[in-house]
Structures are given as C-alpha cells and as structure tokens.
Amino acid sequence: MAKVSMTVNGKTVSGEVEGRTLLVDFLRSDLRLTGTHVGCDTSQCGACTVHVDGIAVKSCTMLAAEADGAHVATIEGQAAADGTLNALQQAFQDHHGLQCGFCTPGMVMAAADLLKNNPKPSEAEVRHHLEGNICRCTGYHNIVKAIMAASGQDVSQIAAE
Amino acid sequence: MPKDSGIGASSKRREDVRFLTGNGNYTDDINIYGQTHVYFLRSDVAHGRIKNIDTSAAEAMPGVVRIFTGADFEGIGSIPCGWQITDRHGQPMQEPAHPVLAIGKVRHVGDPIAAVVAESLAEARDAAEALNVDIEELPAVVDMKAAVKDGATKVHDDLTSNLCYDWGFVEDNKGAVDEAIKSAAHVTTLELVNNRLVANPMEPRVAVGDYNRSNDEHTLYTTSQNPHVIRLLMGAFVLGIPEHKLRVVAPDVGGGFGTKIFHYAEEAFCTFAAKAVNRPVKWTASRSEAFMSDAHGRDHVTKIELALDADNNFTAVRTETYANMGAYLSTFAPSVPTWLHGTLMAGNYKTPLVYVNVKAVFTNTVPVDAYRGAGRPEATYQLERVIDKAARELGVDPIKLRRQNFITEFPYATPVAVEYDTGDYPATMDKLEEIADLSGFEARRKASEAKGKLRGLGVNCYIEACGIAPSNLVGQLGARAGLYDAATVRVNATGSISVMVGAHSHGQGHETAFPQVVAEMLGIDESMIDIVHGDSSKIPFGMGTYGSRSIAVCGSAMVRATEKIINKAKKIASHLLEASEADIELKNGQFTVAGTDKSVAWGDVTLAAYVPHNYPLEDIEPGLEETAFYDPSNFTYPSGAYACEVEVDPDTGKVTIERFSAADDFGNVINPMIVTGQVHGGIGQGIGQALLENCSYDENGQLLSASYMDYAMPRASDVPFFTVDHSCQTPCTHNPLGVKGCGEAGAIGSPPAVVNAVVDALQSGGHKNVTHIDMPCSPSRVWAAMNG
Numbered sequence A: 001m002a003k004v005s006m007t008v009n010g011k012t013v014s015g016e017v018e019g020r021t022l023l024v025d026f027l028r029s030d031l032r033l034t035g036t037h038v039g040c041d042t043s044q045c046g047a048c049t050v051h052v053d054g055i056a057v058k059s060c061t062m063l064a065a066e067a068d069g070a071h072v073a074t075i076e077g078q079a080a081a082d083g084t085l086n087a088l089q090q091a092f093q094d095h096h097g098l099q100c101g102f103c104t105p106g107m108v109m110a111a112a113d114l115l116k117n118n119p120k121p122s123e124a125e126v127r128h129h130l131e132g133n134i135c136r137c138t139g140y141h142n143i144v145k146a147i148m149a150a151s152g153q154d155v156s157q158i159a160a161e
Numbered sequence B: 001m002p003k004d005s006g007i008g009a010s011s012k013r014r015e016d017v018r019f020l021t022g023n024g025n026y027t028d029d030i031n032i033y034g035q036t037h038v039y040f041l042r043s044d045v046a047h048g049r050i051k052n053i054d055t056s057a058a059e060a061m062p063g064v065v066r067i068f069t070g071a072d073f074e075g076i077g078s079i080p081c082g083w084q085i086t087d088r089h090g091q092p093m094q095e096p097a098h099p100v101l102a103i104g105k106v107r108h109v110g111d112p113i114a115a116v117v118a119e120s121l122a123e124a125r126d127a128a129e130a131l132n133v134d135i136e137e138l139p140a141v142v143d144m145k146a147a148v149k150d151g152a153t154k155v156h157d158d159l160t161s162n163l164c165y166d167w168g169f170v171e172d173n174k175g176a177v178d179e180a181i182k183s184a185a186h187v188t189t190l191e192l193v194n195n196r197l198v199a200n201p202m203e204p205r206v207a208v209g210d211y212n213r214s215n216d217e218h219t220l221y222t223t224s225q226n227p228h229v230i231r232l233l234m235g236a237f238v239l240g241i242p243e244h245k246l247r248v249v250a251p252d253v254g255g256g257f258g259t260k261i262f263h264y265a266e267e268a269f270c271t272f273a274a275k276a277v278n279r280p281v282k283w284t285a286s287r288s289e290a291f292m293s294d295a296h297g298r299d300h301v302t303k304i305e306l307a308l309d310a311d312n313n314f315t316a317v318r319t320e321t322y323a324n325m326g327a328y329l330s331t332f333a334p335s336v337p338t339w340l341h342g343t344l345m346a347g348n349y350k351t352p353l354v355y356v357n358v359k360a361v362f363t364n365t366v367p368v369d370a371y372r373g374a375g376r377p378e379a380t381y382q383l384e385r386v387i388d389k390a391a392r393e394l395g396v397d398p399i400k401l402r403r404q405n406f407i408t409e410f411p412y413a414t415p416v417a418v419e420y421d422t423g424d425y426p427a428t429m430d431k432l433e434e435i436a437d438l439s440g441f442e443a444r445r446k447a448s449e450a451k452g453k454l455r456g457l458g459v460n461c462y463i464e465a466c467g468i469a470p471s472n473l474v475g476q477l478g479a480r481a482g483l484y485d486a487a488t489v490r491v492n493a494t495g496s497i498s499v500m501v502g503a504h505s506h507g508q509g510h511e512t513a514f515p516q517v518v519a520e521m522l523g524i525d526e527s528m529i530d531i532v533h534g535d536s537s538k539i540p541f542g543m544g545t546y547g548s549r550s551i552a553v554c555g556s557a558m559v560r561a562t563e564k565i566i567n568k569a570k571k572i573a574s575h576l577l578e579a580s581e582a583d584i585e586l587k588n589g590q591f592t593v594a595g596t597d598k599s600v601a602w603g604d605v606t607l608a609a610y611v612p613h614n615y616p617l618e619d620i621e622p623g624l625e626e627t628a629f630y631d632p633s634n635f636t637y638p639s640g641a642y643a644c645e646v647e648v649d650p651d652t653g654k655v656t657i658e659r660f661s662a663a664d665d666f667g668n669v670i671n672p673m674i675v676t677g678q679v680h681g682g683i684g685q686g687i688g689q690a691l692l693e694n695c696s697y698d699e700n701g702q703l704l705s706a707s708y709m710d711y712a713m714p715r716a717s718d719v720p721f722f723t724v725d726h727s728c729q730t731p732c733t734h735n736p737l738g739v740k741g742c743g744e745a746g747a748i749g750s751p752p753a754v755v756n757a758v759v760d761a762l763q764s765g766g767h768k769n770v771t772h773i774d775m776p777c778s779p780s781r782v783w784a785a786m787n788g
C-alpha cells in the first residue's frame, strides 16, 4: 500500500492504494465519485475519461499512484456549485445527446478536451476526436450535434430534432 | 406549431441532469456495508467434462470467504426458459437443464465453473487462479448444420440430439407454398447469414445480492430491463423464494438492447450466496466476461425463395432457417426465430402464401436470445434482400416492385397469423423519396464516380410487431408468462403525482415521456409528475421493457389508471361544487361546472381526497390512487421505408455510409425528440451489424471476438448524420394512445438498406456477378467479392 494525494475537482484528497489500483478504481471506490464509469477492460470505450492536469485521459489506463500530485477533473466537477450545467452539459441535454447516460461522462470530458484545443471543430473533427469513446445508444448523431452546438456553431441545418 | 408540453412536445429529458453531472445511480455504484465480491472462474474450453475441482489451495488464499462449485447447486432449480415451442410434429422442444454453476460438463467458453467470494475483487481473482480444475476436453459443436448431422457430438448427453426443435409455420400451408413455387413464373433464391452479434450495452452486467436475517428478505440489485420478471423466474423457479420475500431492484441501467431481459446465473448466484455467506455479494462483469456470458443475438443461416407471377406479383415465400440457440436456452430464446420472426415474413406485402421452417440448434457457444428487434430484423433482412435480388433479376425498379406488392387495405390478415391494424406503406415510401432526395441520386453517383468511388443506393421497407402482446394469444404460442403491464397513479394531497410503472427505462426517456401523457390528460404541469420504476417493492407489477412495448402497453395501463383518477376526482369536484357529476369538466387543471364559471382547482380536489372534511364519504373512499393492468388486444405494427447511400472504394473494398434516411410510421408520437433519438440509435446498431460487427468462433468453439479489440463497435466516424422523419402517422387502432413503439425500428430497417446499397454499388461498378455479400460487409469481404 502506498499513500497518494491529488487534487480532484479542486479538492485535495488522499488515500492508501495498492500498486495495482487504477485511477478509475481510486475515484470510484475510494472517493465514491461514481460518475466516472468503466465500460471495458481494453482501454477502448472511453467511459472512464477524466482530465489529468488538463488533458483527457482514460482513467482505466493510469495507476492511481501515477496521478499522485496531479490535478484531476471528473464529471462531478463540471457543473457550477449551484448545480447549473456548463455550456457543454447543457448542449447535451438540449440536443438529446444522451440516452442511457453510461457513456455520457466520458463523452463530456472528451468533448471538453476537444473544445479547449479546437473551439470550432468541424463535424469530421468532432467524429475523429471521439474515436476513443463508444456510445451504443445514440448513433452519435446528437452527440456530435451537441458538441458543435456547444462550440457556438449553428446546428439548425442538421437534420431533425 | 410544435407544442411545448404534453403529448407531442419535445420536452427535454429530466433524467439527463443526473447523468450529465455524474449523479446517476447504476448498479455498480451501489455498495452495501460489509459487502463481499465474487469472481467467476469460467471455462476456457468450449466443451468438456469436469473431472475434479480442487479448491483447497484457493481456500487458503488471503481474503477468501467461500468458494462455490456446481455441487453447491445440486438440488437448486435450473435457470428456466420462458417460452416453449411445439415443433412441426406437435412435440415440445427439447429443453436442457441449465445449472447456476456447471455440473458435470462445461458447454461453452465462459460457462461458470466455480465462484470465489472474497473480501475484495482482487483477492477473489487471485484465489480463482489457485483453483485446480481438471477438465477433459471434448470435441466442440460449433457449426449448426454439422451439429444436427447424425452422430454429431451432443451438447447435452441427456437430449436425443442437438436439435432443439424443427418448427414449421404455417404447416398447413406447406403444400400450397411448394406448389406455388413450382408453378411460379419466376423464383428468386438467396442464401444468407444473419451474423451473430453481441448487444454490448455500454454498462456491463452487475448483480448485488443482499440478505436480511431479521425478516428473511432477499434483495437483488441488478442491471435488468424487467425486475419483476427476474423476481418471478429466479424466485419461483431457481431459488424457491416467494415473491414477498424477494425484492429485485434495477436502478439506472446503462442500456439493454434485449440482453438485459434475461435471467442470468450470476443473479441467482449473488442472491443465493448472500444468504449462504450472510453478507452482501457483488459481481461486476468485465467487458471480456460480458462477451462470453451476455446472451448473444441473431445468428441465423437462411435460404429464402420468393415466387413471382408473370406480372411480378409476389405469390409465395418459402424459407428454411437454422437458428443458433447456443449451449443453453436463454429466457426467451426459442420465441425469437419462431413467433417473433415467422409471423413477420409477409412483410409489407400481399404475398398470399408463406411457409417458414426453422431448425433451432444447440451448439457449444454462448446462449443466443433477443437483441434489438429480435427475430424481426432477421425476417426483414432476408425478405428485403431477396426482393432486391428479384428486382435485379427481372430488370425492374426495386422501389416499383415493392410498391406494386404493398398491402394497401387495413385491417389486413396476413397468411402468417397476424392482423395489421393500420399502416400506409405508399405514404412512408413517398416520404422517403422526398427526404432522401432519391431523384438526386444519379447526380451524386456521377460525382462519386468522378472521385473514383462506386456509389450505391439501397432502399427497403420494414414492418414489425411491437407491444407484445395479448396474453391469451402468447399463451397459446408457448409463452410461460402473461404480457400485460401495470401502472399505479398515486396522487398526493397537494396534487403532485407519482406514477409507478412496470416498464423500465434504460435510455428510453420514460421519466420524461410518461409524465407528458399524464400532464396532458389532467391539464397540469409535467413537473408535478414523477415516474417510479425499477423496484419490485414499489411497483404493483410489470413485465418490463423490450419489444418496443413500454408506451404501447405500460403507457396504456397508465392512461387507464389516470382515467380512473379523473373519474374519482370528478366525483369529489362535483361534491365540492354542489353540481351533478355529469356536468363536471376537467380542463387545464381546473374542474368546472359546464356552462358556468364555478370551478375548483386540481389541488383543491386532491387535498379534499386526503383531508376529507367536506367529502362524500358515503359514496367514495378517501385518497386518490388507482392501479390499472393493461393487456393489449393485438400487437402494434410500426412500419417504414429506409434508404442508404454508400461509397465503395474499389481499391480497398472499404464502404462509407454517405447518406442514411428513415421514414417511419410510429402512429402517434409522445415526444418527437426522444423518438428521433431512438431511431438514430437503432440505425447506428444496424449499420454496425451491416458493416462492422461479427461475433465469431473458431472450429474449436474458441470465442475470437471477446473484446473491443476484436469486435468492431461502430464509432462516431463510422456513421454520418441521419435524416429521420416520422410525420407519416397511422395511429394504432386498439390502444388508447394510438402509439406503436419506436425502439427497434432503426435496427430492423437499416441492415438491408446498407447491404442493398453495397450490392448496388458493386453492380454499378460492373461487378455483375455480385448479387450478395454477407454481413458484415467488411473491406476484405467487399474486396473479395469484387476480385473473386
């Protein structure tokens, strides 16, 4: 067991972890931040996406010990303190970018990373950026639309509701 | 003007807020004080005899609480099958036992052999590695046609063969169908495979068992689409726990698509073991485990023949299908290739004669059961593919050939035992031609050619039977359950409402759409109404969510219960207003005496029901809560027309979806935004089946596609934006909302559109010998077809 401490959503946290403990397990089990999900065991679904020091990371591919001293952001820290959704979260709701919600935290975190580096991505750029995030429910249509809308682009010409 | 609330409004989903902020409550998010973890040791061979399991070394490992093997489940019930098929000769299907943990033999890769319960998952896994299991490997049966040959190795030693059943439908029509095919002007024949798929909801299955010694009550938290069905199957048939001592909770569930309908061994294990070790027991599937333990879907091998007369009218359809059951019968497996498939083989067409033969086969593979569409995608795919092939052979336009054979009068009794209540197939085809801009296709084809790409157009129709189903009918067909649903509308004293519904929402947005209906009926704000679902202790009963049945069946129960509420509330209002009950009108949440300005508000009436000081106690009881069970009188029949345009790279065989359009008729629509989203998701899965997904086994029964490295899930870049329309609406005539259901349509209608388009692209590129490519139309298969 080793001691780790890090900043998660602005709060300093610490815990005792085994060497093999993954960051996602530390978040979910030790910190009870269960918004970050686990959808696979081969690092391919992106349900576990969080930000570590400002960069989108699949938290199932990183050991908790590796995040010692890092700044971690999870889905739980995205809305305002009073619960108001941020622009990206709001766009997901407005454009029906989620159904079962299981991929959603990872999608939002991956999309936030994209918009930080590319404030007005094209459709192709959004689709390409989501290569590591699988959604089984939406056919991606409304996820892509929501992300483009969140970037301030006019999505009214994109087919249907 | 689009409405902004009530029926027909695209109300934003209230459930989104918790999902978008990480506050969902999925089963794996549940942790109970004192909980243990279970790890299942699963078979790594497809078929074998268990000679010995030595647990001694494992038991000495740190953290181990207890190790279970099949021996612990001797005398415990078998995991039951919920549907019995009677074969062509009037005999019941062969039904093997399905133990919770393997007894004597393992029958597929992934079959659970032993379960290690430990303080942590890591300790359970470590201890499982120390288990000493001696298995004598036996030859595996994988290919269905080989499995039913004489002398084939048997999956179940106590059955007479690997044939579960040989089903004929309609058996009495067989002679006439054979005759019609013999005497037809033209017969088109097509042999095809409906590829085996894995449903892959993004949330893997999870089960948490808990036992309360003080009142002898069991609780199972599980990733289920139908908690009451699990309570019944597991309680009554496996563990012998009466319903009043068993609570099943399905909290937020991260997608189901059919594969979370069924009762699984892990659920029974966690419930059983929680009592045995006297601590909560939790199991969370890894994705690899999901691939080898979630019921798979499809896996049909079919030969279809379509007979036409000299004027191109369809005269008969004959099919022969081998349907894979896998190693055991999953909950609804036998019904999928039979009643959910054979009854749809008339499609949207007036074909007078249909005969469907299905041979269901046991193999050493994971059990196969319903996956989004369940039987209806298989029916639609073969029919719409053979029609396309016939059109090409006859040199007629495939859309014209379909239109010529459309059913146009309703109700319409098909030759396969169902009666379509409503539909307008020419209208959906007209709408499709418009939204897909089919008249612009040739110009787009030329543009693709100029880029060196082959462009193809595929069009098809579909019909499905949803809203399963009249209980007395399905009882005759072999269902071991009724298929009604239930709702309780509980009006609180201050007027807010909880509606306890038997349907379960795992992405469908019931929490938003169901209140829209009640709000419309009562004229009150949607925000005053909440849905309660997924907990057998809170809901009267429910058969759950599958087969696009939630709004058609459970929604109808909710309407009936709300009507009872309105009736009683009017009685109370008439008393408060000192008017005759017949004169009371309910509008915008106000009860008014017709023709006067005398009124009381909704909240006054609800308060009176709970504070009955001035109340007709001699006539009615206090309180305002009503329950209704609704058993539909028929299936519903959504239908539509789909178009896909693809580009094929002639150098690599890679297929790109350029355009995809869907014109559906779902009858009345409660929330257009949600309905559109359901169609998008179905199309995404259908494109996945058509181009990418394939669950494959090698000849030894090893699962080759057991992770996302080997099983190609559709990604954002594999699909375009879709054009979806559901403005063609022929309301269902037999349910109170006139709704038909929309959950499966996209997955049913899209695979043939894609494959029709791929074949069209190759044909237009001069590959005239290519009349079919089996799904998935991967680059290698398409390239091989072009260069074969």
Ligand code: FES
Binding pocket: A037, A038, A039, A040, A041, A042, A043, A044, A045, A046, A047, A048, A049, A058, A059, A060, A061
């Ligand atoms: S759980 Fe991390 S990528 Fe799937």
Ligand code: FES
Binding pocket: A097, A098, A099, A100, A101, A102, A103, A104, A134, A135, A136, A137, A138, B202, B254, B255, B507
């Ligand atoms: S919303 Fe269900 S997986 Fe994306």
